[in-house]
Amino acid sequence: WSLRRRLRGTLGELGLDGAIFPVFTAARDIEAVGMSPAEGVRLSNPLSEERAILRPSLLPRLVAAVGLARRRGESRVRMFELGAVFAPDDASVLPRETTRVGIALAGPRDAWLERPEEVDFYDLKGLVEELCERATGAAPRFVPCAEAPAWARPRAAAEVGLGEVRVGTMCLLHPDVVTRADLGRPALVAELDAAALGVTLRTPQAKAPPRFPAVRRDVALCVRRAVPAADLVAALAALAGPFCTSVALFDR
Numbered sequence: 141w142s143l144r145r146r147l148r149g150t151l152g153e154l155g156l157d158g159a160i161f162p163v164f165t166a167a168r169d170i171e172a173v174g175m176s177p178a179e180g181v182r183l184s185n186p187l188s189e190e191r192a193i194l195r196p197s198l199l200p201r202l203v204a205a206v207g208l209a210r211r212r213g214e215s216r217v218r219m220f221e222l223g224a225v226f227a228p229d230d231a232s233v234l235p236r237e238t239t240r241v242g243i244a245l246a247g248p249r250d251a252w253l254e255r256p257e258e259v260d261f262y263d264l265k266g267l268v269e270e271l272c273e274r275a276t277g278a279a280p281r282f283v284p285c286a287e288a289p290a291w292a293r294p295r296a297a298a299e300v301g302l303g304e305v306r307v308g309t310m311c312l313l314h315p316d317v318v319t320r321a322d323l324g325r326p327a328l329v330a331e332l333d334a335a336a337l338g339v340t341l342r343t344p345q346a347k348a349p350p351r352f353p354a355v356r357r358d359v360a361l362c363v364r365r366a367v368p369a370a371d372l373v374a375a376l377a378a379l380a381g382p383f384c385t386s387v388a389l390f391d392r
């Protein structure tokens with residue numbers, strides 16, 4: 141519960157609105173994001189087809205909520221849900237339950253002195269990075285998906301990891317999903333495993349203030365486009381030695 145409170149608080153501080161959806165969903169909502177209803181758990185005696193399946197993911201409801209908001213004239217969506225998802229468990233009569241964090245971004249960025257532009261993949265990446273660092277104290281790594289999930293645009297999808305632990309995925313929604321869900325315009329989503337975030341949770345520790353002021357150094361490098369930013373940061377940190385406290389890319 142401590143981690144859940146921290147995640148909720150951090151997501152609220154980052155400007156996202158919390159949502160609570162029923163754990164039951166309809167087959168068409170699951171199919172709209174490219175998943176199969178078989179990935180969830182079908183109820184033997186549902187009250188209606190709208191509540192016939194225990195959801196296998198937070199994304200179907202989040203995507204449907206983005207579509208509903210846009211049909212009501214609200215173009216800017218900043219939403220998250222922290223809730224349970226379910227999957228069949230062959231070893232038990234009960235389904236397997238896990239807790240995940242789902243995020244949906246859509247619409248223009250905040251802008252006052254210029255025309256607002258639509259949020260893009262890097263807005264979502266920055267939000268997920270900030271969430272992981274604030275909630276766990278560890279910086280995440282992003283790796284392009286070798287095989288993008290069905291709901292993701294193939295060249296705009298990444299896996300999120302903390303250390304050696306895979307935390308989840310983030311992506312720009314596939315155009316087919318945008319069409320099926322009647323979103324009208326592109327949207328971005330991320331889904332993270334709360335238990336995996338908890339594995340890397342660090343308790344804040346007080347440190348004595350340094351005796352000497354910090355020294356910053358700017359380094360200009362020219363590398364190939366194919367070189368991931370994470371590899372560049374790791375190489376610089378390794379070369380800098382034990383006195384280096386952080387490495388940050390500030391331009392590209």
